[in-house]
Amino acid sequence: MGGPPGAHAAPNKPLTGLHDVELAQLAMTADRPAFGELARRHGSAVRALLRRMGADPALADDLAQDAFLAAFEAIADFRGEGSFAGWVKRIAARLYIKRWRRRAELDPAPEGPEQADEATGDGMTDRRLDLDQALRDLSPAERLYVSLCYGAGLSHTEAAEATGAPLGTVKSHVKRALEKLKRRLATDGAGASSDTDAGRLAHG
Amino acid sequence: MADQEFDAQLARMFAEHPPFPDQIDFARRVESRLDRGWGLRRMIIGVLGLGGGLVAAGQGLGGNLIGRVLSASHASVNAAQHTASSAPDLLALLAQSWGLRTPAVGGEVMWLVLGLLALAGALLATRALEDF
Numbered sequence: 001m002g003g004p005p006g007a008h009a010a011p012n013k014p015l016t017g018l019h020d021v022e023l024a025q026l027a028m029t030a031d032r033p034a035f036g037e038l039a040r041r042h043g044s045a046v047r048a049l050l051r052r053m054g055a056d057p058a059l060a061d062d063l064a065q066d067a068f069l070a071a072f073e074a075i076a077d078f079r080g081e082g083s084f085a086g087w088v089k090r091i092a093a094r095l096y097i098k099r100w101r102r103r104a105e106l107d108p109a110p111e112g113p114e115q116a117d118e119a120t121g122d123g124m125t126d127r128r129l130d131l132d133q134a135l136r137d138l139s140p141a142e143r144l145y146v147s148l149c150y151g152a153g154l155s156h157t158e159a160a161e162a163t164g165a166p167l168g169t170v171k172s173h174v175k176r177a178l179e180k181l182k183r184r185l186a187t188d189g190a191g192a193s194s195d196t197d198a199g200r201l202a203h204g
Numbered sequence: 205m206a207d208q209e210f211d212a213q214l215a216r217m218f219a220e221h222p223p224f225p226d227q228i229d230f231a232r233r234v235e236s237r238l239d240r241g242w243g244l245r246r247m248i249i250g251v252l253g254l255g256g257g258l259v260a261a262g263q264g265l266g267g268n269l270i271g272r273v274l275s276a277s278h279a280s281v282n283a284a285q286h287t288a289s290s291a292p293d294l295l296a297l298l299a300q301s302w303g304l305r306t307p308a309v310g311g312e313v314m315w316l317v318l319g320l321l322a323l324a325g326a327l328l329a330t331r332a333l334e335d336f
Binding site: 069 | 215221222223224228233
């Protein structure tokens with residue numbers, strides 16, 4: 001969806017035919033319908049990420065809206081070097097972290113993820129596992145950090161800065177999360193199940 | 205190597221997401237919140253402007269601003285007339301010192317020429333700004 005950097009918005013084309021960069025340029029001139037088109041295109045990606053990070057559907061929708069409003073305010077900062085979706089995802093992820101920290105839910109100490117491992121050992125073999133299901137089996141911190149790094153594209157350092165956790169803690173959460181996800185997804189061949197995965201997430 | 209492949213696979217899986225069935229409604233909600241924000245901003249600016257205008261008008265009336273503006277206006281007219289009457293003499297003096305002959309023009313003509321020159325300069329500057 002990302003358009004060529006430096007592209008100029010074509011006012012005669014319908015909004016649906018414009019690149020993200022062109023829409024962003026229109027949005028810089030306070031063109032709200034152009035920004036609405038961006039929200040239509042990338043709203044699902046942002047909401048999906050927030051749900052994968054651990055937000056419930058209502059909170060994910062609220063925070064996604066807040067993220068788009070914040071993106072509109074800061075649209076001049078979007079230079080089209082990366083994708084627009086990636087840029088808004090980062091904003092949304094930071095908003096979610098802020099919320100998480102405010103609620104003091106972020107516990108840098110390792111939580112009991114091993115329990116989830118053992119508990120799912122028997123019943124899960126009969127079920128078709130997918131990314132979302134596998135994420136649900138992680139501890140909240142593991143889920144958050146792996147989503148931040150692989151979903152929002154933050155580096156370990158950026159994730160540590162955003163959450164205020166030590167870098168070593170972030171790395172160990174991500175490492176543990178990856179080990180678990182690898183085991184789960186390898187068992188189930190989850191790569192092929194991403195379509196059904198997507199559908200379930202949309203309606204979840 | 206296997207780790208890198210898994211990293212790439214995981215990033216792809218995160219990038220895949222469903223089109224939510226209410227994505228159009230979601231976009232509308234975002235747009236309506238933007239509209240609300242802009243409406244509120246406009247209202248606040250309007251109210252502040254009105255308040256500022258009322259305060260300024262009150263201050264102006266209270267401080268006899270109109271009388272002061274009128275006297276300042278008279279003073280500036282007098283000063284302009286004085287300058288206009290002495291400017292041609294100054295020009296003639298300058299021209300004489302350079303050994304030039306000056307046409308017999310009135311102060312009004314000179315001010316008109318200067319005004320046209322200023323206008324031409326402004327037009328050139330505008331054009332240059334548009335081009336670059």
